[in-house]
Amino acid sequence: MYPFTYQRATGLAEAVAGLKADPQAKAIAGGMTLLPSMKHRLAAPSSLIDIARLAELRGIRRDGNSLVVGAATRHNELTADPIAQSAIAALARLASLIGDPQVRARGTLGGSVANNDPAADYPAAVLACRAQIVTDRRSIAADEFFQGMFTTALAPDELITAIRFECPRRAAYAKFAQAASGYAMTGVFVAQFDDAVRVAVTGAGPSVFRWEAAERALSATFSVGALDALSMPASGLNADQHAPADYRAHLVKLMTLRAVADITGATA
Ligand SMILES: Cc1cc2nc3c(=O)[nH]c(=O)nc-3n(C[C@H](O)[C@H](O)[C@H](O)COP(=O)(O)OP(=O)(O)OC[C@H]3O[C@@H](n4cnc5c(N)ncnc54)[C@H](O)[C@@H]3O)c2cc1C
Numbered sequence: 001m002y003p004f005t006y007q008r009a010t011g012l013a014e015a016v017a018g019l020k021a022d023p024q025a026k027a028i029a030g031g032m033t034l035l036p037s038m039k040h041r042l043a044a045p046s047s048l049i050d051i052a053r054l055a056e057l058r059g060i061r062r063d064g065n066s067l068v069v070g071a072a073t074r075h076n077e078l079t080a081d082p083i084a085q086s087a088i089a090a091l092a093r094l095a096s097l098i099g100d101p102q103v104r105a106r107g108t109l110g111g112s113v114a115n116n117d118p119a120a121d122y123p124a125a126v127l128a129c130r131a132q133i134v135t136d137r138r139s140i141a142a143d144e145f146f147q148g149m150f151t152t153a154l155a156p157d158e159l160i161t162a163i164r165f166e167c168p169r170r171a172a173y174a175k176f177a178q179a180a181s182g183y184a185m186t187g188v189f190v191a192q193f194d195d196a197v198r199v200a201v202t203g204a205g206p207s208v209f210r211w212e213a214a215e216r217a218l219s220a221t222f223s224v225g226a227l228d229a230l231s232m233p234a235s236g237l238n239a240d241q242h243a244p245a246d247y248r249a250h251l252v253k254l255m256t257l258r259a260v261a262d263i264t265g266a267t268a
Pocket of ligand 1: 183
């Protein structure tokens with residue numbers, strides 16, 4: 001690693017001021033992505049500003065029909081939280097499927113969403129649940145937030161403070177994990193609201209995306225059978241050493257079927 005300084009921020013304003021003052025500084029939350037990137041010399045920040053313990057980034061609460069989760073919430077905290085479990089059980093379960101026990105004990109919701117790894121799990125829930133990404137200066141709709149591989153609407157000195165998920169009537173997440181890392185080869189989050197169905201796909205493309213044909217079919221009839229005539233085109237999907245694009249296209253439909261079956265109690 002290159003030399004760098006480390007500062008534990010005592011408040012959100014101090015953390016943001018530190019990022020503004022030094023364009024080479026980076027916030028560190030769980031460090032589960034940033035530290036390996038530094039070890040591999042893919043990132044070389046001049047200083048790390050630790051935001052993991054900031055009170056402004058903590059807490060899980062219900063607010064009307066929203067579930068508000070602090071950005072520094074660790075994956076295993078979200079899994080175990082009774083408010084999260086009762087508001088969006090599929091989100092709590094998704095968190096339990098991330099990586100391994102060490103990653104779940106350190107990694108945070110905000111770090112994962114800010115990083116926007118194409119194979120990360122949370123972006124599927126954020127996009128499907130019509131979430132708002134709340135930052136130190138504004139609120140960004142999920143539909144505008146995820147802009148491409150490892151790219152989001154965040155400014156370099158902007159910090160996520162919380163994610164505000166809209167609570168669906170019913171929801172489920174189905175994931176086909178890459179065997180070595182646990183990341184999603186393909187994951188599909190299906191959320192049924194009173195006025196819409198949202199189907200968000202992670203792992204299959206360069207960034208999380210909605211499968212709108214499935215949303216239309218499920219909005220007409222919410223059943224496994226409604227997906228019979230659909231198939232996901234392989235063009236534009238990821239192809240790498242783990243799987244070719246047509247395999248991922250197949251997984252998108254299969255994971256969507258499994259999520260709908262989980263919600264309806266049918267067999268996929
Ligand atoms: C072995 C392994 C397996 C994994 N498996 C999975 C998996 O199956 N599924 C999955 O989804 N993920 C997986 N991950 C990633 C893991 O979930 C990370 O925790 C997550 O991607 C990053 O969260 P973090 O808190 O560790 O962020 P950090 O590593 O601390 O930071 C990551 C980036 O986000 C920025 N950042 C952090 N917090 C904020 C914030 N509040 N606002 C703005 N920017 C911020 C940092 O500056 C940095 O650029 C895995 C990681 C490892 C090492």
